[in-house]
Amino acid sequence: MGKSSIRGNEYQTKVNFGDCDPAGIVFYPNFYRWMDQSTHHYFTALGHPTSHLVMKEKIGMPIVEAKCQFHSPLLFDDIVTIHSTIIEMKNKVFTINHDFYKDGKKVAGGYEVRVWCDMSSENMKAVTIPNDIRNAINHTESLV
Amino acid sequence: MGKSSIRGNEYQTKVNFGDCDPAGIVFYPNFYRWMDQSTHHYFTALGHPTSHLVMKEKIGMPIVEAKCQFHSPLLFDDIVTIHSTIIEMKNKVFTINHDFYKDGKKVAGGYEVRVWCDMSSENMKAVTIPNDIRNAINHTESLV
Amino acid sequence: MGKSSIRGNEYQTKVNFGDCDPAGIVFYPNFYRWMDQSTHHYFTALGHPTSHLVMKEKIGMPIVEAKCQFHSPLLFDDIVTIHSTIIEMKNKVFTINHDFYKDGKKVAGGYEVRVWCDMSSENMKAVTIPNDIRNAINHTESLV
Amino acid sequence: MGKSSIRGNEYQTKVNFGDCDPAGIVFYPNFYRWMDQSTHHYFTALGHPTSHLVMKEKIGMPIVEAKCQFHSPLLFDDIVTIHSTIIEMKNKVFTINHDFYKDGKKVAGGYEVRVWCDMSSENMKAVTIPNDIRNAINHTESLV
Numbered sequence: 389m390g391k392s393s394i395r396g397n398e399y400q401t402k403v404n405f406g407d408c409d410p411a412g413i414v415f416y417p418n419f420y421r422w423m424d425q426s427t428h429h430y431f432t433a434l435g436h437p438t439s440h441l442v443m444k445e446k447i448g449m450p451i452v453e454a455k456c457q458f459h460s461p462l463l464f465d466d467i468v469t470i471h472s473t474i475i476e477m478k479n480k481v482f483t484i485n486h487d488f489y490k491d492g493k494k495v496a497g498g499y500e501v502r503v504w505c506d507m508s509s510e511n512m513k514a515v516t517i518p519n520d521i522r523n524a525i526n527h528t529e530s531l532v
Numbered sequence: 533m534g535k536s537s538i539r540g541n542e543y544q545t546k547v548n549f550g551d552c553d554p555a556g557i558v559f560y561p562n563f564y565r566w567m568d569q570s571t572h573h574y575f576t577a578l579g580h581p582t583s584h585l586v587m588k589e590k591i592g593m594p595i596v597e598a599k600c601q602f603h604s605p606l607l608f609d610d611i612v613t614i615h616s617t618i619i620e621m622k623n624k625v626f627t628i629n630h631d632f633y634k635d636g637k638k639v640a641g642g643y644e645v646r647v648w649c650d651m652s653s654e655n656m657k658a659v660t661i662p663n664d665i666r667n668a669i670n671h672t673e674s675l676v
Numbered sequence: 677m678g679k680s681s682i683r684g685n686e687y688q689t690k691v692n693f694g695d696c697d698p699a700g701i702v703f704y705p706n707f708y709r710w711m712d713q714s715t716h717h718y719f720t721a722l723g724h725p726t727s728h729l730v731m732k733e734k735i736g737m738p739i740v741e742a743k744c745q746f747h748s749p750l751l752f753d754d755i756v757t758i759h760s761t762i763i764e765m766k767n768k769v770f771t772i773n774h775d776f777y778k779d780g781k782k783v784a785g786g787y788e789v790r791v792w793c794d795m796s797s798e799n800m801k802a803v804t805i806p807n808d809i810r811n812a813i814n815h816t817e818s819l820v
Numbered sequence: 821m822g823k824s825s826i827r828g829n830e831y832q833t834k835v836n837f838g839d840c841d842p843a844g845i846v847f848y849p850n851f852y853r854w855m856d857q858s859t860h861h862y863f864t865a866l867g868h869p870t871s872h873l874v875m876k877e878k879i880g881m882p883i884v885e886a887k888c889q890f891h892s893p894l895l896f897d898d899i900v901t902i903h904s905t906i907i908e909m910k911n912k913v914f915t916i917n918h919d920f921y922k923d924g925k926k927v928a929g930g931y932e933v934r935v936w937c938d939m940s941s942e943n944m945k946a947v948t949i950p951n952d953i954r955n956a957i958n959h960t961e962s963l964v
Contacts, residue, residue, distance in 0.1 A: 404713050405726065409837060410586060410844045410896060411651055412731065416595045417564035417838065424561065425692050432753075438693065439753035442554060443700065451560045455599035461656070464842060465720075465727035507555055512605075548857050549697060549870065550705065554752060556698045556875065569836050576897075582837065583897035587844065608698060609864075609871035698874060699939055704883045705856065708849035730842060739848045743887035749944070795843055800893075 397433065397473060397528065399426035403466040413461035420454055423486045423500055426470040430484065434524045446508040452481070456498030466490050474525050480504050480514040482525075541577065541617060541672065543570035547610040557605035564598055567630045567644055570614040574628065578668045590652040596625070600642030610634050618669050624648050624658040626669075685721065685761060685816065687714035691754040701749035708742055711774045711788055714758040718772065722812045734796040740769070744786030754778050762813050768792050768802040770813075829865065829905060829960065831858035835898040845893035852886055855918045855932055858902040862916065866956045878940040884913070888930030898922050906957050912936050912946040914957075 401422055409415040427449070428438045441447040462468060469489045476483040481503050488496035504521075505512040545566055553559040571593070572582045585591040606612060613633045620627040625647050632640035648665075649656040689710055697703040715737070716726045729735040750756060757777045764771040769791050776784035792809075793800040833854055841847040859881070860870045873879040894900060901921045908915040913935050920928040936953075937944040 404709075405716050405730070406709055406712055406841060406847045406849065408842045410840045410842065411592045411594070411656070412842045413594065415568075415838045416598065417561045417568065420561035420564055421692075421694055424559075424694055428693050437753060439751070442693070443752060448555045450555070450557065450605065451602055453599070453601045454560065455597070457597045458595055461594065463727070464731060465725060512555070548853075549860050549874070550703045550853055550856055552698045553694060554696045554698065554700045559694045561694065565836075565838055568838055572837050581897060583895070586837070587896060607871070608875060609869060699880045699882070699944070701882065703856075704886065705849045705852035708852050712847075712849065736843045738843070738845065738893065739890055741887070741889045742848065743885070745885045746883055749882065800843070 397426075397430050397471060399429040399470045399472060401425065401468050401470070403462050403464055403468065405464055408464050413463060416456075416458065419456050419458070419488070419496055419498065422468070422470060422488075423454065423456070423472075423484075423498060426472045426486055427484055427500060427502070430472050430474075431521075434521075434528060436521055436524065442507075446506065448505045448507040448512060449502040450505055450512065451500050451502055453501040454498065456486075456496055458496045460490070460493070460495040462488075462490060462495060468495070474529050475499070477517065477522065477525060479516055482517065541570075541574050541615060543573040543614045543616060545569065545612050545614070547606050547608055547612065549608055552608050557607060560600075560602065563600050563602070563632070563640055563642065566612070566614060566632075567598065567600070567616075567628075567642060570616045570630055571628055571644060571646070574616050574618075575665075578665070578672060580665055580668065586651075590650065592649045592651040592656060593646040594649055594656065595644050595646055597645040598642065600630075600640055602640045604634070604637070604639040606632075606634060606639060612639070618673050619643070621661065621666065621669060623660055626661065685714075685718050685759060687717040687758045687760060689713065689756050689758070691750050691752055691756065693752055696752050701751060704744075704746065707744050707746070707776070707784055707786065710756070710758060710776075711742065711744070711760075711772075711786060714760045714774055715772050715788060715790070718760045718762075719809075722809075722816060724809055724812065730795075734794065736793045736795040736800060737790040738793055738800065739788050739790055741789040742786065744774075744784055746784045748778070748781070748783040750776075750778060750783060756783070762817055763787070765805065765810065765813060767804055770805065829858075829862050829903060831861040831902045831904060833857065833900050833902070835894050835896055835900065837896055840896050845895060848888075848890065851888050851890070851920070851928055851930065854900070854902060854920075855886065855888070855904075855930060858904045858918055859916055859932060859934070862904050862906075863953075866953070866960060868953055868956065874939075878938065880937045880939040880944060881934040882937055882944065883932050883934055885933040886930065888918075888928055890928045892922070892925070892927040894920075894922060894927060900927070906961050907931070909949065909954065909957060911948055914949065 471487045485499045504517045615631045619629045629643045648661045759775045761773045763773045773787045792805045903919045907917045917931045936949045938947045
């Protein structure tokens with residue numbers, strides 16, 4: 389309700405020549421690269437740029453699971469819009485859903501499960517998602 | 533039974549500097565790149581190199597679904613062994629499972645669902661997996 | 677004269693998390709990926725999208741030489757603007773220069789030498805750069 | 821003289837499906853990725869694995885210049901051998917040459933200029949190449 393048509397959890401990218409394989413379609417690991425980019429964009433739009441989190445606060449969000457289903461191939465020069473939504477948030481773990489659209493048609497859909505981690509020592513350690521982040525996500529997703 | 537310790541469905545790779553991200557661990561889309569490489573290696577070991585299938589016979593194997601779970605991070609210079617097994621084969625679709633090992637310990641596991649496709653025209657078209665391929669897979673996997 | 681401040685031969689990209697290496701700076705082969713993207717963008721801005729040239733007309737522009745000098749590292753979330761200029765055009769070969777800017781400061785500079793090629797048969801063959809392309813480039817670069 | 825036929829400064833890789841573009845040949849930035857890999861391999865063969873240098877000693881070797889010339893395209897499944905040689909070593913800077921061979925024929929050749937850097941603080945700082953590294957290189961290259 390009341391969300392504008394341009395939302396922080398929309399990320400747009402273009403299919404580059406080098407993203408495509410000899411079959412002329414996107415080489416599929418690039419979809420996961422774009423999911424990763426869209427997750428970073430999500431937190432930036434939330435007011436918590438991951439470049440700051442990662443480089444200054446030594447916080448990381450390593451992946452424990454990622455899945456994607458591919459419905460239609462993407463081609464060189466296609467414009468892709470990714471809608472990203474955090475659909476579940478536990479104490480230290482969250483799941484972010486990513487739907488890929490081309491010309492308004494869903495072409496792929498997947499998710500990532502990520503862990504909030506302190507990377508300041510050599511062994512990264514899962515930590516509780518801080519309240520300011522948690523509140524910002526809840527507000528964006530209307531989870532509360 | 534009777535399988536040698538070095539199997540066609542084992543693929544080995546090394547984690548390169550450029551495969552790792554600012555957190556010092558493998559950037560996760562690379563796991564899918566390695567699953568892709570291991571699938572190509574699987575068919576090559578079967579006697580059906582995908583370079584021949586793709587470039588000469590215009591056969592492709594686009595992905596309809598891929599998932600991976602990550603148990604332990606991989607680091608620069610780690611040696612990774614991937615065990616790849618076709619666990620399901622339908623008329624035009626197969627599922628290939630990939631388990632990642634480092635020093636004998638499973639660090640990640642995933643699968644790809646792929647469709648056998650004729651790529652000779654502009655619109656790729658799913659076709660029946662040919663009998664010689666099917667037989668070679670059945671023989672390797674002892675599915676029959 | 678009379679060129680607007682936003683020019684077709686300016687390409688902008690953002691440094692993603694996955695573009696950076698364990699040293700926290702851009703993994704250098706990505707600069708060449710961006711040079712490639714900027715060249716494709718250049719032809720698209722010229723009215724000759726390479727997606728059309730490559731996929732429909734079977735024209736390619738393989739590289740025969742590429743060089744880049746790196747003055748300052750780029751970091752995660754940096755915005756990079758690439759100014760691309762065709763500085764030499766022979767019968768079948770052209771040189772495109774790429775300068776990388778961050779916050780108005782040049783951080784890297786390089787070039788690609790590319791050959792206009794007919795890719796319709798298995799062996800690609802260098803061909804003369806067509807007049808409409810040549811004229812569009814001359815007009816953009818004020819080479820004439 | 822007296823060097824064996826298998827040398828530490830030879831690095832071998834295979835062209836993967838995902839390394840190739842819609843033109844069916846290697847997407848050219850990958851050559852720089854392979855130059856980077858071959859440089860890392862060079863130091864590992866020298867007895868100074870860069871994974872140790874980078875992760876433990878906080879030493880990096882950022883690039884200040886890289887150039888490559890491409891003579892023949894590489895195709896999916898090609899085996900590539902890279903001969904890497906340090907051809908110049910100054911106080912803090914060295915140049916490493918990389919020649920790419922396929923079936924004994926040179927297909928590409930380039931070089932990287934790299935700076936020995938202390939990455940332990942936020943601003944990396946060029947430092948003198950240590951004597952043990954310098955001696956190992958001189959011995960390998962018969963520069964002395």
